[in-house]
Amino acid sequence: MEIAKEVHEGSITTQIVETVLNEANQRKARRVVKVNLTIGSLTFLNPEQVQFWYKILTKETIMEGSILEIEGKDGTVRCPKCEYEGDFKYVDDSIFHAPIPVLQCPQCDGKVEIISGKDCLIRSVKMLL
Amino acid sequence: MSSIFNDVVKADEGEVFDIELNENLLEENRRLAEENKELLKKHGVMAIDIMGSIGAGKTSLIEELVKLLKKQYQIAVFKGDLTTTIDAEIIKRHGVKVVAINTGKECHLDANLVKKALQRLNLKELDLLLIENVGNLICPAEFPLGSEKRVVVISVSEGPYMVVKHPFIFMEADIVAINKIDLVAAMDVDLDQLKTDIKKINRKTKIVLTDCRRSVGIDKVVEALMV
The missing domain is CATH 3.30.2320.50 (hypothetical protein PF0899 fold)
Incomplete structure (x- = not known):
């Protein structure tokens, strides 16, 4: 081991x-x-x-x-500002070849907290x- | 020892049992990190996790921060490395308390190692704790330590694609220091592009340009840390 x-x-x-x-x-x-x-x-x-x-x-x-x-x-996130709760926002830039999650609220653009x-x-x- | 798991569900097929474990392996590290955070907060110590690739200048940045801040604050440094105390000794020369944390073969520090190292400090007398993580742009992001701020150090000499190739470490970074800016011309790296790449992943992070060997930009790092 x-x-x-x-x-x-x-x-x-x-x-x-x-x-x-x-x-x-x-x-x-x-x-x-x-x-x-x-x-x-x-x-x-x-x-x-x-x-x-x-x-x-x-x-x-x-x-x-x-x-x-x-x-x-x-994963899911929560926004302390606008109370959004749900999916991550992703950057979908072709350079990454895969969507990259960002800690930005999809609704109000504020900084979100990770829930799961x-x-x-x-x-x-x-x-x- | 009694089992930590209670829910036992009997399976349909004869002797085979389905046992619900719900054991979250990364949760334990997060729990310890929260404990560390509470302990540091209780004593009014600000802890900063300094992550970054091998040779980016994490130790140099710590040396510069210590030089600039040691008259004003009581500082301690945790120095994570697989082996050796070479860097720990370099930092010690600046007259601050240094605890070397050797991880053996592990690619990152974890909250348990930091908890153990915290026992070596007199937290009552401390203001600032700088934690240098193992040189790695991947795994340290997985293991919170209980720090208040997370700094990522990268350097121009790593080439123009360092950020886009390792996006995850930047996701939760409060500050990104781009070091060795004296080598921009020699490396033919576009600093604006690096900044754009970082902001693409983490728009809120503060980007600071440094040349740690010549003490350039250190005040800007301090400024970003203190906000």
């Missing part, structure tokens, strides 16, 4: 595996079958890299061969008891 520390997909996936193993051990599970994970669009976690580390880190554990299902979740989108949530785990 000591190998995966140099990028933060590695360390987050280490935390995922440790959390699930801990839970499985407490319940004396024989095997973990599936892990459901939600990754917010504002995190810096690339699902493909999380999958890559998951495969390596679960080797020779009761999680080996289990499915990691990753669901993406869009920075999560890495283990929602549930399917295990064989």
Whole structure:
């Protein structure tokens, strides 16, 4: 478990595996079958890299061969000035090749606060008891 | 040890159980960051997270800020690096308290490391805490530390596309320092374009031009920090 520390997909996936193993051990599970994970669009976690580390880190554990299902979740913001609550405003400049979220209120242009989108949530785990 | 998770949902298929965890892994860092923020606020300490790429001039900016402000304020510096205390020792020469934080292989500081480092300080005697993050334009943005302001340092020598290639770090930056402006001609970088790129991502951020080696623009950084 000591190998995966140099990028933060590695360390987050280490935390995922440790959390699930801990839970499985407490319940004396024989095997973990599936892990459901939600990754917010504002995190810096690339699902493909999380999958890559998951495969390596679960080797020779009761999680080996289990499915990691990753669901993406869009972020939401709140504007303290005009009370807008909802989707981000995005800059859609062709140079970025993808829309980039900005902390600007789509209604009044004020600075918004992030409500969600920075999560890495283990929602549930399917295990064989 | 009893389980921290209570909701257990029995699955349809025989022995397989679906267990609701709802364990948010990044939440713990945010919680610790809030704790740090409260602690600093209680003691009237202003903490500033200084992020930026490797070699952009984060340490030089801290040295200059210390030189300019140490007579007026009690300053401490946290110096994040994977290994070594080279920069920590450089800053220490200016006569301020420095705590070196070595992350080992981790690409960013986190709120837990900052919490530990805070225990090394006498917060009652402190006014200003400068936290130098690990040189990286990606991961530090993911981990708030509990600072009041976030500064990103980039430099002209990184070329004209540094900002558009790493947009996310600028999203929540209060101040962006564009350093090494003495090299603009040599690097053939268009400063206006860099500024436009930054403003495209974060219109409210304050942009300051600096040449830290010659102490240029440091007063402007202070001005931007104090507002």
